[in-house]
Amino acid sequence: MTRVDAGTVQADTTLQVLHWWTSASERKAATLLASRLADEGVAWRDVGIPGGAGIGAGKVLKSRVLANDAPEVTQIIGVSIREWADLGFLLELDKVATANKWSNSFFPTIQTLIQHRKHVVAAPLGIHRINTLFYNRKLFNSLKLSPPESWDELVLLAARLKAAGVIPLAQSSEPWQVATLFENLILAESGPDYHRELFVKQNAQAVFDKRFTQALERLRLMKNWMNNPVDERPWTDVVRQFSKNEAAMMITGDWVKGELNELGFATDEAFSCTPMPGTGKYHLYSVDTLSMFTNDYSRVLAQEKLARLVATPAVQADYNAVKGSVSVRRDADPARMDSCARASWHAFAQGAATQAPSLVHRMATDESSKDAIIAVIHRYFIDATVTPADTQARLAAMFKTFGSNKKQNP
Known part of the structure; x- marks a missing residue:
């Protein structure tokens, strides 16, 4: 992290922004930010990198930093913020945060997330709720179905949909999308404390808990509710299937709501959302944030303008x-x-006891641990010969290795 004397800085009116907002609704959101930034006299040079969950963008960022060509602004989220700050690349935004009273304005979890060693190193944009079940109102109404509130209700609902010739669940076999569904099952089965025990603390003993076994068994059962075979496709294709009335439900993050709206599929008219059954009181969260790279300091004033702007009430809304x-x-x-957003905002406002940091979306652990855990869950999902016991043994051994590495490299 680097602090800069503003008196030594020369203003520049262009910022290159690297991010992974490449779907129609995401591009619209980025364009909105770019337009508001232009009103402040700063040009947004867009660098959107395709790839779900920011996997491609992360690789591009690393290669550009190694080439001494880091963008001035980058979408960095969760634990990754701390990792980049540790390397000394991120601009401290304390002046902006203090002047705009961020400590009083943001939820405590957000305030903690954007800080590193008591310095603010990221500007927060928005909170996504990952434990969201979207349901197609046309299909539900035609079959006189109600949104499920428990696992048993979800099972019965899926059976009725299949009997009616409707695919119950739109889903991709892409690794991050499978793992997103799985951590929903973990949260539904056990709540935030156990979710943190697994994915934040990475407790090897917790993997052998019967709740973990049941979540794995339910994941495999849910495979019967999806396309056969379950193909690997981007999340936008899953959303299109849902919007064409070809599947009745999706369980994923609420970013799909923006995409559905862009497709003309209106919230509370064509579809509605409810928490994943069993997680009504909880919020499985991911937070979008922007961090500023120090580079040659010639654009600090523009970077601070963007940081201030994105946190204002009007731009936030x-x-x-x-x-x-x-x-x-x-x-x-x-x-x-809308109703989905209100439910999400109120759930998050209840505080840390109801919140669970998403594994898949970088809130719970570092990049390498995340990728390794996702790979094990994905293997179980796609290979019917892999048993729950096999998966638990692999993860437990992995968690022990992670723990040993942390002790050796504190």
Whole structure:
């Protein structure tokens, strides 16, 4: 992290912004930010890298930093913020945070997330709720179905949909999408404490808990509710299947809401959302944030303008309405939100006891650990010969290795 004397800085009016917002709704959200930044006299040079969950963008960022060509602004989220700050690449935004009273305006979890060693190193954009079940109102109404509130209700619902010739669940076999569904099952089965025990603390003993076994068994059962075979496809294709009335439900993050709206599939008309059964009180979260790279310091004033701008009440309200997420601000107006957003914002506002940091979306652990865990879950999903016991043994051994590495490299 680097602090800069503003008196030594020369203003520059262009910022290159690297991110992974490449779907129609995401591009619309990025364009909104670029337009508001232009009003401040700063040009947004867009560098959007395709790839679900930011996998491609992460690789591009690393290669550009190694080539001494880091963008001025980058979408970096969760634990990755701390990793880049440790390397000394991120600009400290303390002046912006203090002047705009971020410590009083943001939820405590957000305030903690954007800090490293007592310095603010990221500007928060919005909160996504990952434990969201979307249901197709046309299909539900035609079959006189109600949204499920428990696992047993979900099972019965899936059986009725299959009997009616409807695919119950739109889903991809892409690794991060499978793991997203799995961590929903973990949260539903056990709540935030156990979710953290697994994915934050990486407790090897927790892997052998019967709740983990049951989550694995339920994941395999749910495979019968999907396309046969379950093909690997981007999340936008899954959303299109749902919007064409070809599947009745999706269980994923609320970013798909923005995409559905862009497709003309309106919230609370064509579809509605409810928490994943068993997680009504909980919020499995991911937070979008922007960090500023120090480079030659010639663009610090422009970087600080962007950081201030994205956290303002007006931009927060407008950006999150497009993106499908909710404001990071405690003073946001729920009356301006749709029903899905209101439920998400109120759930997050309940505090840390109800919140679970998403594994898949970089909130729970470092990049290498995340990727390794996802790979094990994905292997179980696609290979019917892999048993729950096999998967538990692999993960337990992996967690022990992670623990040993942390002791050797504190």
